[in-house]
Amino acid sequence: MTKNKLLKRQLKKAGIDTFESLNEESFKQLIKYVEQSYEDNVESRRMIDHSLDIASQEMRDVVEELESAHRDAEKKDRLMFQQSRLAQMGEMISMIAHQWRQPLNMISITSANIQFQILLGNTDIDKKNIIEATDNITKYVHHLSDTIDDFRDFFKPTKEIEVTNFCSEVKSVLTIIENSIREKKIEIIKDLNCKSNFKTYSNELKHVIINLIKNAEDILVEKKIKDPYIKIRTYREADSRILEVSDNGGGVPKDIIDKIFDPYFSTKTKQSGTGLGLYMSKIIIQEHCNAKLDVKNDKYGAVFRIIFPV
Numbered sequence: 013m014t015k016n017k018l019l020k021r022q023l024k025k026a027g028i029d030t031f032e033s034l035n036e037e038s039f040k041q042l043i044k045y046v047e048q049s050y051e052d053n054v055e056s057r058r059m060i061d062h063s064l065d066i067a068s069q070e071m072r073d074v075v076e077e078l079e080s081a082h083r084d085a086e087k088k089d090r091l092m093f094q095q096s097r098l099a100q101m102g103e104m105i106s107m108i109a110h111q112w113r114q115p116l117n118m119i120s121i122t123s124a125n126i127q128f129q130i131l132l133g134n135t136d137i138d139k140k141n142i143i144e145a146t147d148n149i150t151k152y153v154h155h156l157s158d159t160i161d162d163f164r165d166f167f168k169p170t171k172e173i174e175v176t177n178f179c180s181e182v183k184s185v186l187t188i189i190e191n192s193i194r195e196k197k198i199e200i201i202k203d204l205n206c207k208s209n210f211k212t213y214s215n216e217l218k219h220v221i222i223n224l225i226k227n228a229e230d231i232l233v234e235k236k237i238k239d240p241y242i243k244i245r246t247y248r249e250a251d252s253r254i255l256e257v258s259d260n261g262g263g264v265p266k267d268i269i270d271k272i273f274d275p276y277f278s279t280k281t282k283q284s285g286t287g288l289g290l291y292m293s294k295i296i297i298q299e300h301c302n303a304k305l306d307v308k309n310d311k312y313g314a315v316f317r318i319i320f321p322v
Contacts, residue, residue, distance in 0.1 A: 178253065
C-alpha cells in the first residue's frame, strides 16, 4: 500500500495522470524523481544507522561507567571491610594480652617457687610437689595455646558455609572476649534458648557478634554506667531465629538511630571509634549471610538483633 502511494505521488510530480499520458519527457522526469527518492531513502537509512551507532556507543559508555562504578563500590566495600577487620584484630590482640597476663604470672610464680625452694636447699620439696607444679604449668600453657588457636580461627582467610547455631557461636566468641569484659566489672548475662542449626559463614557471624558486644562494652565504659551489663539472648519467634545483644547503656538517641549503620558514622569518641563496625556488620549479615540486622531501644538501652529465617 505504501509503495503504491509513493509511486502515485511520483507519477503526479512527473505530470503523469495515467500511463496513456506517459511520454519521453515525463518518463525522464519520473526516473529523476525515482532516483532522488532512492537517494533520499539511502541518506535516511545512513542517518538512522549513524544515529543507532551513536546511541549504541553511548549505551556502551553508560554500561561501562556503571560497571566501573560497581567495581569501585565493591573495592570501597572491600577496603572498608579490611579496615574494620584490622581495627577488630587490634582489639582482640588487646583482649588476648589480658587473658595471657594471669596464666603467664602463674607460670612465673610456680617456676620461681620451685627455684626458690631449690636455692634454699629445702629438702622438703619432693617429687610429688614438683609434678604438681609442672602439671599446673602445662595447664597454663595449654590455655595460652587454645587462646592462640581461637584467635587464628577468627582471622583465617577461608570463607566457607558451615552448619552452626547461635549457642556455639556465642560460646566461641566469649572464650576470647569474656575475661576482658568482666575485668571492666561488666556483667554478662546469657539467655540462650535457640540451639537449632543453620548454615552460614560462621567466621563472619562471629565477627558481627563481637562487634555488637564490643559496641555495648564501649558505651557502658564511656558513659560510666552503674552496675553495667550486657545481655546475650537467643530465641525462636515465628519463622525466625534471633540473637539479641542488649545493654543498660541508655540506648541510641532517636535523632541518630536511623544513621547508626551508615559508614564512618560513630557515636564514640574519635579516638575509640572508626565508624565502620556497625556498617560492616550490616553488610555481612544482609549481603553475605542472607539475614537481617536491626536496632531498637528498650527502657534500659540499645537492643541489636540478628535475625535468621528458619
